[in-house]
Amino acid sequence: MYHTWMRYFTPSPVHHRLGLVCLGVGLQHGTLPAVGPRTLDHYVAVIIHAGGGWYADPDGTRHPVTAPALLWLTPGVPHHYGADPDSGWDESFVDFTGPATSTYTELGYIEPRPDRPLVPLADTAAARAAIGRIARAARRGNPLLEVETSAAVHELLVALRRARADTDADGDPVLQALARDAFLPLSVAEHAARHGMSPAELRTAVRRGAGCSPKDYLLGIRLGRAKELLAATELPVAAVARRVGYDDPAYFSRLFTRRVGTAPVRFRTQQGRTVPGGWSTRIPDPDDPPVVRGAG
Numbered sequence: 300m301y302h303t304w305m306r307y308f309t310p311s312p313v314h315h316r317l318g319l320v321c322l323g324v325g326l327q328h329g330t331l332p333a334v335g336p337r338t339l340d341h342y343v344a345v346i347i348h349a350g351g352g353w354y355a356d357p358d359g360t361r362h363p364v365t366a367p368a369l370l371w372l373t374p375g376v377p378h379h380y381g382a383d384p385d386s387g388w389d390e391s392f393v394d395f396t397g398p399a400t401s402t403y404t405e406l407g408y409i410e411p412r413p414d415r416p417l418v419p420l421a422d423t424a425a426a427r428a429a430i431g432r433i434a435r436a437a438r439r440g441n442p443l444l445e446v447e448t449s450a451a452v453h454e455l456l457v458a459l460r461r462a463r464a465d466t467d468a469d470g471d472p473v474l475q476a477l478a479r480d481a482f483l484p485l486s487v488a489e490h491a492a493r494h495g496m497s498p499a500e501l502r503t504a505v506r507r508g509a510g511c512s513p514k515d516y517l518l519g520i521r522l523g524r525a526k527e528l529l530a531a532t533e534l535p536v537a538a539v540a541r542r543v544g545y546d547d548p549a550y551f552s553r554l555f556t557r558r559v560g561t562a563p564v565r566f567r568t569q570q571g572r573t574v575p576g577g578w579s580t581r582i583p584d585p586d587d588p589p590v591v592r593g594a595g
Contacts, residue, residue, distance in 0.1 A: 301329025301387060306437040307394075314445040318399030319456075321448035324433045328389040333381030341396035342409065343372035344459060345380070346430070348423045350388030354380035354416065364388075367420040369459055373411035391430045395452045406510030408456045418463060425458035471508035473501070474516070481520040482544045487513045522558060525551075529563055530570040536563045 305325035314320050322341055328350075336355075347366040354370060355361045357377050364370070364380070366388060372378050374396075382388040403409045410418060420426075429451050436447035477490060485493075490513065491501040505513045521543040528539045540551035556562045561569070583589070 301327065301331045301382075303327045303331070304434075306434075308437075308444065308448065310445045310449075314449065315397055317397070317446065317449045319395055319397040319403075319449055319452045320445065321393060321395050321433060321452050323392075323394035324430060324437060324448070325390075325392045326430070326434060327391075328387065329382075330384055330387035331382045331390065333379065335379035336377050337379075338375060338377045339372060339394075340374050341394055342374065342400060342411075343392055343394045344455065345370040345372060345390060345392045346420075346423050346426050346459075348389040348391065348427060350382060350386055352380065352382040352388050354378070362417065364417060367423045367462075369418040369420055369426075371410055371412075371416045371418065373409075373416070376411070376416075378416065391427065393430060393433060393452060393455060397449075399453075403456055407507065408460045408510070418459075419465070420459070420462045421464045422462055426455060426462060429455040429458050471504070473504045474508045477505070477513065477516060478520055481517050482524065482542065484544050484546060487517075490517075518554075518558065521545075522555060525555060525563070526559075526566065526570070529567040539563065 303325065304327070305323060307323040308321060310320040310322070347364060347368045347370070349366045351363065351365045353361045354364055355378075370378075370380060382390070400409060404411060410416075432451045432454070433448050436444055436451070441447070473494060476494065480490065480493070487501065488498050491498045494501065496504070501513050505511065505516050509516050511519075525539050525543045528534055528542060529536075532539075534542070536552060537548035540546075540548040543551075545551035545554075552563055555566075559566060
């Protein structure tokens with residue numbers, strides 16, 4: 300016995316320009332019939348929430364699947380999989396496509412490996428929530444369907460990346476250490492040495508964890524902090540540069556202008572919000588906003 304619910308969509312060309320579009324969503328459980336062998340022209344994320352089954356390599360070799368797990372079905376790659384015929388499994392799936400898939404693949408959020416489509420997950424709660432939003436948006440006649448489901452696919456990819464069993468729930472220790480030391484005037488080689496790693500090993504670790512090079516990872520943190528200092532303080536640009544690890548303010552200004560698209564002084568003019576005492580470091584709880592009482 301099994302239960303299947305699914306919807307399929309045909310987004311318009313303008314919606315494809317959102318970067319990702321959802322082509323379908325399904326929620327299934329029980330002793331489902333096997334899928335394939337077949338080949339698709341788009342991506343599908345198949346999330347196994349409970350139970351187990353199998354998937355077969357293109358050469359026909361079967362491998363066990365134990366929940367929680369993710370099966371990546373990628374364009375042009377034959378796939379064949381199924382739930383255990385006795386116990387079945389609890390499955391959700393989302394079909395999607397769009398130009399942003401290449402960027403998500405480069406960043407490591409999508410792993411199109413024909414020889415290893417299975418990704419063990421630590422849990423599927425966040426992924427289930429994102430898929431639930433797609434399912435709720437799928438009601439007939441929803442005028443926001445394509446945009447709502449597109450946003451949820453982006454959210455799903457983030458949830459699946461965070462839920463990977465090979466990722467520390469508290470974050471990658473190497474990335475945490477780099478973020479902590481980002482404002483020190485250190486080269487990538489010096490950062491690597493502090494971790495007992497070669498520059499190549501550090502590049503591999505950061506690429507795997509953040510989807511970019513150590514230089515770009517550090518630069519993103521430094522420029523983010525520089526923007527905060529420019530917007531919330533009256534520190535001279537040279538002082539801001541030193542605060543974020545650059546001894547040469549002219550180099551900092553050129554780097555900031557090239558990456559941000561505007562000079563530090565102009566950014567301050569556009570975004571400046573001087574706050575006596577500085578901005579708070581405590582993130583407000585969006586589920587418990589403060590009560591602001593009117594004057595009346």
